[in-house]
Structures are given as structure tokens and as C-alpha cells.
Amino acid sequence: MCSGLTLRHPSEGVGTLSFALSAGTALVVVGRNGSGKSTLLKTLAGLLPARAGSVSMDGVEIAAMRPQARARKLAFVPSTPPRGTVLTVQDVIELALEAGGHQADATSVEQSMLQGGVHPWAQLPIDTLSDGMAQRVMLARAAAQSESLILLDEPTAFLDVVGRREVMADIGQWLNVGKAVVLATHDLDAVQESGWADRWMVMRSPSQGGAVLPDEAFSSHAAKSMLMGEE
């Protein structure tokens, strides 16, 4: 899905990335702060133009899509849940179904909330929920919106241990129903524990050789040592 991609990143020299992601697989992107993880995700989401190369889904280039068409192909979850909005959990799920081009009737809203485990809070404004609860609503939102690809930018950054585990479990469920996932995270242990990580990408600085996409048999342990520079 991604070929000869060069990111528009201040440090440059991240290198040229090429990879394909098929349904039901996850790509875990790790790297130090400022290594270009967020830039990669925003480029994949079509929000930032690439310096060179292209990102496409099902043969259509993402950068050429209109926002509405793009929203039907992929969903994005930033690290902080929204604050200061008056929307309720149910409102958010309704909007997500609408954005994904799905039916937003009561039954589908109910079903999406059940699948995401957020139905007990249906009528609560997300502003009144804890960070962990609000982030799970955002995950349910992404799942309701996109059937094919979900991009997550450090979704567990502000969560406690239980919250992290819940997020990872949600991602595991999506993979089972055939969604593809790109997850940028520092949370190597939680990913390893969840057991669904198919592929890894390590974002390194140019002096360390740029970004690499190791093959299978790569683990969070290997990722950790690679990040520490002990190859």
C-alpha cells in the first residue's frame, strides 16, 4: 500500500520506506520522540504530502482523495482524546458511522457501542469521561468509521496499565475481523503481551541508518535493543 515513500520530516534522511499491509495485519511503528512516527502516520492518512513516493489503498492514491472519500477508507486516532466538546458517546458513534458512509440508525449505533465496549456510557458527554474511557470511545469511533484501515498515534500515551491493555485488546479484535492497523507506540511491552504484532518498523535517525522494516521473528525485545543502539 505504500511505495517509495519519503517523508516530509524536518530531520530528513529517515530513508525511503516501502511496505504493503494486507487485511487483518498490524504494523507496529516504534522509534524515539521526534523520529518521524507521527509524520509517517499523518502522511499515511493523507494529511501531509510526502516528499516523494505515494501511499495508496486498493489502487487509489490517498493524497488525491477528497476528505470525505478518505474518511470511508481509513480512520485515525490521535494520542489525546478530545476535550471541551459537548458531544456524547452516542453522538460520536453516530458521527463516525456517518463519516464512514454507513447507516447511522439506532441499531448500528448500539451495535458499534457494544463492540467497542462503550455502551454503558452512551448518554454521557465524552468530556466527563476519564482519559482511558474517552480514548476507548475514540477507538470505538475509529472502528465504527473504517472497515479497512485504522491508524493510531500513541493511543496509550496517557493511559494506565488497565487502559493500555484494553486498547491492545480492542486492536486484537479488529485484526480478527480483518481490519488493518498501523500503530505508533512507545508501549513495547503491552504490544508484546498482546501477541498480535505481525510486523515492526523501527524509525531511527539518519546516523543510525534510517528507518528499517525487519522481517518476522522480530520481537519487542529486539526493537528495544535496536532503539538503544545495541545492534
Add this chain to the structure above:
Amino acid sequence: MLALFVFGLFSGPAHLAWSEEWSALLGTGGATAETIMWQLRLPRLVTAVLSGAALGLSGLLMQTFFRNPLAGPGVLGVSSGATLGVALVALGGASMGGVTGIWDMGPQVMGALMGGGAVMALLGLVMGRFRSRTALLIFGLMVGYLAGALVTVLQAGAEAGALQAFVHWGMGSFAHSGWASCAIMVCALTPAVFWSWRASSSLDMWTMGALTAATMGVDERRLSWTALGMAGVLAALVTAWCGPVAFLGLATPHLVRAAGISGRHAAMLWPVVLTGAAVALLADLVVRLAGVPLNAVLSLVGAPVVLMLIVGKGRIFSKVRNR
């Protein structure tokens, strides 16, 4: 609201009898009564309704767009910009106040639109640079000071007649507008309401943050310029005809939320428009009965409302500090 409108229609300093008023409305009464009803009272009431609705919607759009519950035409300096525009025209020579013909009001309207528009455009351009929500409010405050200073300079050099008319205009009033301005207001308000209704889902998504909204299908540039443009034009038009009307834009969406209507924009749109109109009518009625200027009435009620919002819930300020 209807009751307020009817009450406003049948009361006034001229002490007309019911029958006189009624027949004047139907066009069968005396010439004086007919003038009072058709040229004074009705346009004034219609102006109040349209202005209140426009300011309410403008405030709602600004609060949504800036994700800031304290945003509003007055707070962000849009009214100040429009005031400066009007001052340039009015104190710079052109005729002023009490003129109801569209062609005489033309320069003043242009002045207000350019002044308000300039502030809106500036806000749109620098918005990305604000680190916190408080910065936005300080921006509005500073624009207000700047515009105020320039207005003072213009005032110092103005001749007495123009100055008096300008000061009078600054107190705010729904009385100096005519049918022509009402027609223009309808032309601005109708597409604004229609767009807000059509784009209500996009506006909802926008409250979740620009990044989330953009990946949910919102065209960020389009939404930004449309929302800012409409909010700015509505506020500037009202300012041109009625003066820098205080608090209506800021307070109306909060009154609707306080009444328990909140959540998605589709649900808030009509209540905000109607509440704005009703509050404007009520305020105008107080103006006519008590003989106090409009902005004094609105500030006496509006300032405590905002203070209560800040102190009472304590929520608005925690949110402001949050981002």
C-alpha cells in the same frame, strides 16, 4: 417570542389606541398611525429579531470554530474591528445615524464589513499559532484596545455633530434600521442558517479537534473560511446598523445550553437562532420602557451571566487552561 413581538408592536410612546394600531397595520388607518406602525415599530422589531438571531448564530459558530466557550463577536474583537470601520466612514466625513435608506447606509456597511472582515481574516491566519485558548481571548482583547485607540484618535478630530451621532450609535439600538437593511440581513442570515444546518455534522466533528475532524472527512480549509466568514459577516452587519451590540453573541449559546439543549449542532441551531431573537426583543422592550440604551441593558444582564458561567461551574476556565 411571538408574544414579545406582538407586545412590542402594540406599545410605544405614541399612545395609539388598539383599534388605531390595528387598522394602521391593515392599511386602513390614518397616515400618522400608519407611519408609526410600518416605518418605526415594525422595522425596529424585525431588526431586533434578525439581529438577535444573527448574533446568536455568529456566537455559536465562533465558539465551535475556536473550541472556546468564551468566544463571541465582542470578545474576539470582531465588533471592535467593525466599529473602527464605521468610525472611519462616519467620522471621516460621511453622513451618519438615523438614516434608513440603503444607499446612505452603504459606506457604513462597507466600513463595518471591512473592519470586521479584517479582524476575522487575521484570526484565521494566526489561529494556528495560538498555544492556548487563553491566547485567543487575549488576541481579541488587544485588537479591541487597538481599534478603540484608533477610534479615539478619530473622535478627537471629528466635528461635534458627527461625534454625537457616532457616540449615540455606539450605545446600540435596533431603531435606526429600515426595511432595506432588514432585507440585506435576511439575505445574509438565510444562507448562514442553511449552511450551518447542512454542515452541522462537520461542525460536530470539528469540536473533536482538527486532526480527528480532518480524518473524518471534514475539509478543514473550507470549513474554516466558511464558518469564520459567515460569523464575521453576520456580526459586522448587525454592528453597521445597530452598533456594537454587547453580549448577545457570547451569551445566547450558553442560555440555550443552560436550558438543557446541547450536543449536536443540528439540535442547537434553531434554539440558538430563536433564543437570540427573543433576547433581542426582550432587551429592546426594556430599552423602550425604561429609556436605557441597548448596550447598557445587555451588559447589565450579560456580564453577570458570563461571570456566573466562569465562577459557578468553574468548568469553562478549567477547559480554557487545558489547551
